[in-house]
Each structure stands twice: as C-alpha cells, then as structure tokens.
Amino acid sequence: MFSSVWSFIKRHKRKFIFTGVVVGGVYVLGKYAQKKMGEFQENEATEYIAQARRQFHFESNQRTCNMTVLSMLPSLKEAVVNQLNSESLTALLKAKPANKLEIWEDLKIISFTRTVVAVYSTCMLVVLLRVQLNVIGGYLYLDNSAGKNTNPLAPPEVQQQYLSSIQHLLGDGRMDTHTHTLRQAPTPPPPPPHTHTLIGVSLKQSLSLLELEQQLSWIRAEVEAGSERPMSWYMLADAEDALADQACGLTENDLATIRLLNETRDMLDSPDFNTVLNATLNRGFSRLLDNLAEFFRPPPGDSASSFAPDSLSAVSLPLAKIIPIVNGQINYICSETPSHFVQDLLMNDQVKEFAANVYETFSAPHELQK
Numbered sequence: 277m278f279s280s281v282w283s284f285i286k287r288h289k290r291k292f293i294f295t296g297v298v299v300g301g302v303y304v305l306g307k308y309a310q311k312k313m314g315e316f317q318e319n320e321a322t323e324y325i326a327q328a329r330r331q332f333h334f335e336s337n338q339r340t341c342n343m344t345v346l347s348m349l350p351s352l353k354e355a356v357v358n359q360l361n362s363e364s365l366t367a368l369l370k371a372k373p374a375n376k377l378e379i380w381e382d383l384k385i386i387s388f389t390r391t392v393v394a395v396y397s398t399c400m401l402v403v404l405l406r407v408q409l410n411v412i413g414g415y416l417y418l419d420n421s422a423g424k425n426t427n428p429l430a431p432p433e434v435q436q437q438y439l440s441s442i443q444h445l446l447g448d449g450r451m452d453t454h455t456h457t458l459r460q461a462p463t464p465p466p467p468p469p470h471t472h473t474l475i476g477v478s479l480k481q482s483l484s485l486l487e488l489e490q491q492l493s494w495i496r497a498e499v500e501a502g503s504e505r506p507m508s509w510y511m512l513a514d515a516e517d518a519l520a521d522q523a524c525g526l527t528e529n530d531l532a533t534i535r536l537l538n539e540t541r542d543m544l545d546s547p548d549f550n551t552v553l554n555a556t557l558n559r560g561f562s563r564l565l566d567n568l569a570e571f572f573r574p575p576p577g578d579s580a581s582s583f584a585p586d587s588l589s590a591v592s593l594p595l596a597k598i599i600p601i602v603n604g605q606i607n608y609i610c611s612e613t614p615s616h617f618v619q620d621l622l623m624n625d626q627v628k629e630f631a632a633n634v635y636e637t638f639s640a641p642h643e644l645q646k
C-alpha cells in the first residue's frame with residue numbers, strides 16, 4: 277500500500293526539480309535586472325528580487341502541497357478502513373447471525389471511531405505535510421540561492437527520507453495506537469442528566485443533530501484529554517524509527533534527516549502549531565456535522581420544518597439509522613476529488629499563515645550559519 281505513496285513522492289521530486297529550474301531562471305533574470313538598475317539602487321533591488329523570488333517559490337510550493345494532500349487521501353482512507361473494518365461486520369450481518377445485536381454494538385463503535393479517526397488523520401495530514409513541504413521548500417530555496425558549488429543543505433536523498441516519515445501518520449504503527457485510544461474513547465465525562473455514553477445509547481434510541489454533536493465533542497474531548505502523548509507523537513516518527521534500516525552507522529545524509537525531523541518536532545510541539553491544529557480540527561468536525569445535518573432535514577411540508585427551521589433538535593433519528601450514515605462519512609472526508617471538507621482545510625487562513633512563517637524561517641539566509 278505504501279509503495280504507491282512512495283512512488284508518488286518520487287514522482288513528485290521532479291516537481292521540486294522543476295521548481296528549482298524555474299527559480300534558477302528567475303534568479304538569472306534577477307541578476308540581469310540588477311545590473312540594469314545601476315549600482316546605487318543595488319541594495320534595494322537585491323532585497324526586492326530576493327523577496328519576489330521567495331514569494332514565487334512559496335506560492336508554487338503551496339500548490340504542490342495541496343496536490344500532494346489530495347493524492348495521499350486514498351492511501352489514508354485505505355489505512356483507516358483496514359484498521360477499522362466495518363465492512364466485514366456489515367457482511368456478517370447480512371447472514372442474519374444469532375449474535376446480531378452484538379455485531380451491531382461493534383458496528384456502532386467502529387463506525388464512529390473510524391469517522392473520528394478519519395477527521396483527525398486528514399487534519400493532521402494537511403498540517404503536517406504543509407509544515408514539511410515548507411521546511412523542504414525553505415531549504416531548497418537556500419540551496420538554489422547558494423549555487424552549485426556549495427554542499428546542498430537538503431540533498432534529494434535527505435528530502436526523500438524526511439518526507440517518507442509521513443508514512444508514520446499513514447498507519448505504520450501509530451495509527452494503531454491512535455485507534456486504540458479512540459476505541460476506549462466513547463466514554464464521555466460525567467454525563468449530565470438525560471444523556472448517555474455512546475456505548476450506553478441503545479440502537480433504538482433516537483438522537484437529534486444536537487445530541488449527535490454532543491456525542492462527537494465528548495469523543496473529541498476524551499481523545500485529546502486522554503492522550504498521554506503530545507500530538508506530534510502521532511504525526512512524526514522518532515529518528516530511530518525513521519532510520520530503522522540504517523543498522524550500520526549513520527551517514528551525513530542520515531544526520532541531516534535527523535536534524536530536520538528534530539526541528540520539525542520542535543515546531544509541532546509549539547503552542548502556535550497546536551493552535552493551528554486545533555483550529556483545523558474545529559473546522560473539520562464542523563464540516564462533518566454540516567454533512568450529517570443533510571440527513572436530519574425535516575421532510576418538506578412537515579410541521580416541524582415550518583415551526584423551527586433551524587433547530588438542531590427538530591428531527592431525531594434512531595441510532596440504528598445514524599450508524600450507516602456516520603459509517604459512510606469516510607468516503608466524503610478522504611475523497612480524492614476535492615470535497616468541501618478537504619478544501620476547507622487546505623484554504624484555512626491560519627494554516628496558510630503558519631506555513632508562511634515556517635517557509636520564512638527556513639528560507640532566511642541566516643539559517644545557513646546553523
């Protein structure tokens with residue numbers, strides 16, 4: 277499964293090289309313009325050209341990032357569906373087994389879990405890839421500016437090793453842990469009167485959209501409060517994991533990759549990153565609810581619709597009807613064709629701003645001294 281992701285990244289390297297060529301071309305043009313402008317404007321011109329070049333490089337890097345996210349979603353979906361396989365349960369149910377109720381209970385937990393995992397993983401993929409490609413983008417910019425005679429800070433091998441660490445998020449081990457946390461998750465904090473844990477909610481019980489939202493936010497609160505690890509742990513491999521194959525000593529490139537991963541981990545642990553991730557998750561879960569709301573519309577002409585058109589509690593559905601709806605959401609969340617869900621995440625201004633800061637930091641010439 278992962279080989280398709282790696283081959284994608286490999287194919288993608290061409291794009292990086294292409295960007296390099298374009299940036300190189302702009303650089304030569306810049307040199308020419310610089311000469312024309314005469315000496316006395318030299319400093320301003322250099323500054324301006326450097327800015328323009330960085331900006332151009334940044335924009336094309338963001339487009340690359342969006343494409344990369346979209347093309348990784350099918351692998352992400354496959355990883356989640358393999359971990360949380362509700363299809364096998366629905367197949368079992370078709371055979372009308374004696375323990376039907378038990379299977380339904382499992383299906384209830386699995387369908388909620390996999391939808392929540394899909395939202396988390398997609399949000400993490402969007403922000404992590406954005407960070408990683410901007411780290412690489414910044415270094416590539418510096419390498420391009422430095423010219424061919426200096427040793428590159430991020431040679432292709434390092435880029436690939438570094439980006440390969442996304443394999444980690446796509447299910448190489450940690451997804452299992454994440455899923456495990458979630459499986460225990462649907463036990464909300466002390467329930468106020470009239471509410472029940474998802475486990476306690478019977479299949480026949482009806483839930484309104486508002487109650488469904490409550491269930492989801494309990495699960496979320498439980499996941500985030502119950503996680504003993506920082507979120508970066510779910511997203512990024514440890515250096516030892518990333519370089520597990522290198523049993524016989526570390527090369528210069530390996531050390532460069534470790535340094536990049538270290539720097540990235542520091543960023544992922546920063547309060548700023550967590551604010552951005554939180555905002556992305558808020559957006560993701562709210563999009564999910566918008567989508568679920570479609571199924572809770574009162575039928576036209578219903579007295580409820582004229583009575584309280586916007587009410588989140590106007591329509592209730594039995595949990596047994598909600599489960600297949602929730603279960604199917606992964607197809608929308610991890611859709612390869614740009615859905616509102618992923619577009620919303622990609623266009624999020626906070627993510628963009630954070631990306632710009634990362635790029636700014638890693639493309640700033642003083643980083644060269646490090």
Ligand SMILES: *[C@@H]1O[C@H](CO)[C@@H](O)[C@H](O)[C@H]1NC(C)=O
Nearest residue numbers: 515531532534535536537538
């Ligand atoms: C990366 O971080 C680890 C743990 O914080 C540290 O032991 C190691 O020396 C760092 N490696 C590099 C190359 O900075």
Ligand SMILES: *[C@@H]1O[C@H](CO)[C@@H](O)[C@H](O)[C@H]1NC(C)=O
Nearest residue numbers: 500550551552553554555558
């Ligand atoms: C995440 O966002 C929600 C909604 O804005 C906010 O209530 C919550 O405190 C935030 N959590 C963190 C850890 O920033």
